[in-house]
Amino acid sequence: MEEAEESPTPTFAELGITGPILETLKKRDIIGIAPTGSGKTAAFVLPILHHLWDNPHGLFACVLAPTLELAFQISSQFDALGSAMGIRTAVIVGGDEDRVTQAVMLARKPHIIVGTPGRLLDHLKVTKGFSLKNLKFLILDEADRLLDSDFGICIDEILKAIPTERTTYLFSATLTDKVAKLQRANLRNPVKVQVSTKYQTVSSLLQYYLLCPLVKKEVTLVSLLNSMAQNSVIIFVRTKDFCQKLAIILRILGFQSVPLHGEMSQSQRLGALNRFKSEGSNILVATDLASRGLDIPSVDIVINYDTPTHSKDYIHRVGRTARAGRSGKAILMTTQYDIEFLQRLEQVLGHKLESYPVDLEELDFLRERVDEAGRVAANQLREEYMSKGGKDGRKRRKVLASADRDGEDDELPMHTFKKKRR
Template identity: 45%
Template sequence: MVTFKDLGICEQLNRITVSLGYKKPTKIQIFTIPHALNKKDIIGYAQTGSGKTIAYLLPIVQNLIIRKSIFNSLIIVPARELAFQIASHFEAFGNIFGIRIAVVVGGINAGPQKALIFMNPHILISTPGRLVDHLAKTIKLKLDKISIFVLDEADRLLHLDFKKEFLIILSELSRTKQSFLFSATMTSKIEKLQKNFMKAPVKIEIHQKYKAVKTLIQNYIFIPRKFKEIYFVFLCNEFIGSSILAFVDTQKYAEKITLLVKLLGFKGGCIHGGLKQSKRFENLHKFKLGEIKLLIATDLAARGLDIPCVDLVINFDLPSFAKEYIHRVGRTARAGNSGRAINLITQYDVSSCQKIESLIGEKFIELKYNPKFVLEIEKTVLETKKKVDSFLRNLTND
C-alpha cells in the first residue's frame, strides 16, 4: 500500500495527515504530490470527492515548513463557501506550524479582509472578483511574491466567465511561479487558459470522462409535472432520517420548496446565491451537523463543497446541462461509500434525461414504490402548497 510518506511527505506532516484520518492517499494524490514536490506545473482532472484539495494542500504546507514566506500561495475558487472550506483544511494541517491564512471573498465586509492582508498571510484563498477589488484598493497586496498559484474548480470558474479578472490576476503574478489547475471536467477553455500561464504542465486524468462512481445507485420516477411536489414529499417521507440534498433550478423555487417542507414538519433549509452569506453558512453548518436533514439547493452547492454523509441526492429539477448532473450527484457516494440519486422526470424532461444517460453511459433504474403511499399524502401536500403560494403572493405584493 502506498503511503503519504512514500510520496515524499515529510515525517512531521505525515503524522498530522494520519491523525486527521487520511490513512492512505487517493489516486489523484498519488499521481499529483510527487510532481508537485518536484516543482512541476500540474493540470489535474478528477471527479468531485476524489481528494483534489489534499493533493495540492500537502505540497503547499510542506513547502512552507521548509521555508516560510509571506504571500507564498494563492488559491482561486469560484464560491465563497468553498474558499472557507479549503481554509479550514489548511488550518487543520498548518496551524501547528504557524501558517497564516487569509480568505478574501465577496459578500462580506472588505474591512476585516483588508486587515488580514496587512497581517502578511502565507496563504491567500480568494474568489476572483474580490481579489481584483483588493488589488485595486489595497496597497499592501502584491502578487509578485506568490510561489504557488492554484485554480481550483477551474471549469466552474471559466463557466462563470471571469476572463477579465483572470487577465488582471495573471498579469500580477511572477513568471517563475508554480501553477496547479484542478478541474472535474476537461474543456477547451481550460486548454486555452493553461497555454497562457503554465510551463509544460504534467497532465493527470484519473477518471473516465463524465462517469458516475460505481457505488452510486441512480433511480428515476416518471411523473406528471403538476405532481412534482407530491412525489418530492413522498420521497422525503420514504427516506426520512437520511441526509437528503435536493436540487432545484431557481432561487425562488428553493425558497418555495423549503417553506413547503417546513410547513409539513420536515427540518429543512436552503442555500442559493440570493441568500445572505451568514444564512448560507448557518444552513450549511446545520446540515453538516445533522441538525437539519434536508437541504434544498441551486447548483451553487453542486461543486467543491465538502458535505459529508449525504445519503441521497434528489434532482427535483434536472440540470440544464448534462455535465452538471455529475457534479450534483457527486455530493453522495463519496470516498468509496454508497449513495443514491433519484431523478424526478416529467414529460418535459425526457430529452434531457436521455442526454444525461448518454453522457454517463448508463441507464437510470426505475424506482419501485407503492403508489398508495403517494395518494395518502396528495391532499395534504396540495393544500399546503396552496398556502405557500398564497403566502408568497402576499409577500410579493407587500
C-alpha cells in the same frame, strides 16, 4: 547511557504519498482530474505546505474557488493540516463580508489566500499595499467553472497581477482539454494527472430516474422524502425563488429542511450549511451553488428535482454523495419534458439509469396536503417580497405568480413516458 540515533527524515514517497501528489511536488504545473470526493483538496494543500515549510516567507499561495462556501472549506483544510506550522490564512470572498475587515487580514501578511475571483480583484484594485507580485503558487479549484466566461474577465485581470514564474494547479472532476480555457490559465509545460475518465461517476453511487408528470412533481417528491425519513438528503432545484419556496413547503409538511441559494447573505448560507452538516436539518434544498466541491460526508441521497442544464452539472451534483468510498444514491426526477436530457445523460455515463418505484396510491393521499402547503408558502413569500417594495418586489411577485401556475399543464398518462423511453 547512549543517545538514540536520530531517525532520518522520511521522504514523501516513503510516507506513502500517492503518485499524483508526488508529481505535484516536482513543481510542475498540474491539470488534475479526479472524481468528486477523492481528495483533490489534499492533493494541492499538502504540496503547498511542504514547499512553504522549506521556503517560509509572506504571501505564498492563492487558491481561487467559485463559491464562498468552497473557499471557507478549503481554508479550513489549510488550517487543519498546517496547524503545527503556524500558517496564516485569509478568506477573501464577496457577499456581506466587510471589505475593511478583509483589508486588515491582508495587511497581516497571510501565507495563504483563499478567495473568490471578484472580491480578490476588488482588493487588488483598491486595497493599499496589497499585491500578488511575490506569489509562488496559484490554484484554481473547480477550474472548469472558473475558466468559464462568467469568471473569465476577473481571472484574466488576476493573472496579469501575479508573476509568470509561478506554479499553477488546475483541479476539477469535469475539467476538459479545451484549448481556449487552458490558455487562459497560462500553464507552462503542464502534466495531466487523470484519476478517472471525463464525466465519470463513482462505482459506489446507485443512480435512478423517476418518471412523473409535471403536475405531480411536488407531491412525488414529498412521497419520496416520506420513505427517506432517516436519511440525509440534498435536493437540487434550478432557481433561487423555487429553492426558497420548496424549503418552506417541506417545513410546513413537517420536514427539517433548509434552503441554500445565492440571494442569501453569507452568514445565512454558512449557517444553513452548518445546520445541515450538524444534522440539525436533514434536508438541504439548494441551487447549483451547492454542487461544487462541498464535502459533507453524511449525505445519503441526492435528488435532482430539476434536471441540470448540462451533464457535467449532473456529475457535480450527484458527487455530493458517495464520497471517499462511501455508498450513496442519486435520483433524477424526470417529467415528460426531460426525456431527451435523460437519454443524453445515459449516453454520457455509458449506461442506463434504473427506474425508481413510486407509490401511486400515496400520491393521491398526499396531493391535497401538498397543494395547500404550496399555497401557504407562496402567500408567505409574497408578503415577504411585497414588504421589500420597489422594482425588485414587483419582479419577484411576477416570478411567484408564475410559480403558482406551475403544474397546470395537462397531465400525460404514464404509458406516454414508457413509449418515449423505448
